[in-house]
Amino acid sequence: MATQNRILSLSNLIATNTGRISAYLEQHGLPTPSLDQNAPGIPLPDSAPDEIKTLRTELIDACSELKDLITGPKDLMRFNWTTWVSIKVILRFNLDLSFRIGETTTFEEMAKVSGLSVQNVTRIVRHAILNHQFFEEREAGKVVHSGCSAYLQRDEYARHGLVCYLDEFWPASVRTADALEKWPDSEENTDTGFALANDGKSLYEVLAEFPERGKKFGLAMANADEDPKFLIEAYPWAEHKTVVDIGGSHGSIMIDIARRFPHVTCVVQDLPHVVEAGQRLLPSELHDRISFQAHDFFTPQDVEADVYYLRSILHNWADKYSLLILKDLIPALKPGSRVLIHERMLPDHGTVALPEYKRAIDLDVGMLELLNAKQRSVQDWKELFASADGRYVFLGARQPKGATRWIIEAEWKG
Structure with a gap:
């Protein structure tokens, strides 16, 4: 009876949300969702109100759950080994x-x-x-x-992304159970499903050794990015004068910040060949406010600044190595310096909609497959800073409205 009530409840929700979304599309002269070749990639425009977007999320979730309930455990556990x-x-x-x-x-x-x-x-x-x-x-x-x-x-970026997932990530997922059996407690990025699928080489070693694969990987990751406005508008950059972007690639984020806040000067740190390219690409009007420096974040930091910005860096490293990165900042920190982590968050169970929670868990397992790394919860971040040094004071984490990444921050008390 409970299942019957649940499937009727889901059916009613599906009907209600479908009707409201259909009415919104009709009211605004938008096409009915389809999979025709001329259909938009997402049936709702970016300008759709949050309420309508929420209805879509609920509808997808309800359809998925109803399908699972009607399918049943026996057929749900049938493995389609040819799907992709x-x-x-x-x-x-x-x-x-x-x-x-x-x-x-x-x-x-x-x-x-x-x-x-x-x-x-x-x-x-x-x-x-x-x-x-x-x-x-x-x-x-x-x-x-x-x-x-x-x-x-x-969308060539979306295509590159799918190619990368199938060529690089899929073989890693197939070997992850083998890696866990062989190295059950390892934090090394050479002890992974990816390494077993690539002659024992880590993801970083493969990308360095095979430039064409590295290029495809970079294109795939570029598709997963978000508008920098979520960071620029949600953080008090006006209160700071100097920023170090650690692992900042060609400095795109710092360019946006420097243009919006003329008093801010920035240093972008990355591998030598990356910063050389970044310096060449830097707009001439910003040469006096943005500089590039070759730097390994596993060596002591030597640039003093108000803010140290790390965007999607630490989720690539297990706690063992993330602690080293945070400790290597200490030589340059002054009282009041901020460490700003900009990453996706692992939400606590039951705090977000199921599709969002599923995406977070999927990414967490993906980091395990590729690098023996992890997504972190708010509590994980708090504990990581405390373990790095007691002089780090965790200031909390927040997600700007509409953003995928969170702003995670700590202050150095000295």
Whole structure:
């Protein structure tokens, strides 16, 4: 009876939220959601009110739960071991780029372009259609783009991201159980599923040794970024004069900050070849306020500043190494210096909507697979600073409205 009540409750929620979202779309002259090749990547525009976006999140969550309840444990635990094979083949052989959006192709034409047999193209494409709604076969043997395949053709960063996930992350996930069996308590980034899938080499070693893979990885990560306004508008930069961006790549965040706050000077630190490129790309009008410095954050910091900014750095490292990074800041810290961590947070159970919680846990396990690293909760951050040095005072963590990353901050009391 409890399950029956739950499925009826979910059904009512789905009907209610669907009706309200449909009414919003109709009222604003927006198209009904579809997977047609001309459909937008996300059915709701960025300008949609938070209330409507929340309804969408609730609807997705309810549909997923209702599907699971009706499917039942037996079928939920059936492992589809072929699910992503077709997408990986399609992207590897550029089948999705072999014809334009709005055009029609055939299995024979795709075979000629790719060098694959007609038989293999046919089975792969049909598998992708049935499992991922990737392409459409409206007539037997006639293929057109769907919303999913068209989206990847329009957004090269999204396509690079999916290629990276399938080529780099997927093999790591398959070997993670083996890594945990071999190294159950390791914090080393060479003792991972990724390393087992790559001849014992860590992610960093692979990216350094194979520049083309490193380039693809960088493009994939660029797609996952967010608008810098969430940081710039939510932090009191006007109260500070000097900033060190640790692991700051080409300095894009510091460029935005320097332009908004003319009194702020910045130092961007990263690997030698990265900062050389950053210096070349730096707009000429900012040469007197932004400088670049080669620096290894596992060595003592030698630049004194008001704020030390680390964006998505520490989640790449286990506690053992994150503590070293925080300790190596100490030689340059002065009373009142701030350490500003800008990362996604691992929320406490039950504090956020299920889809958001699932994304956080997925990323946490992903960091385990790749680097033996982790996502951290507010309590984890508090304990990390305390373990690094008792003179760090944890100031808390907050998530700007609409942002994915949190602002996590500590002050050095000296």
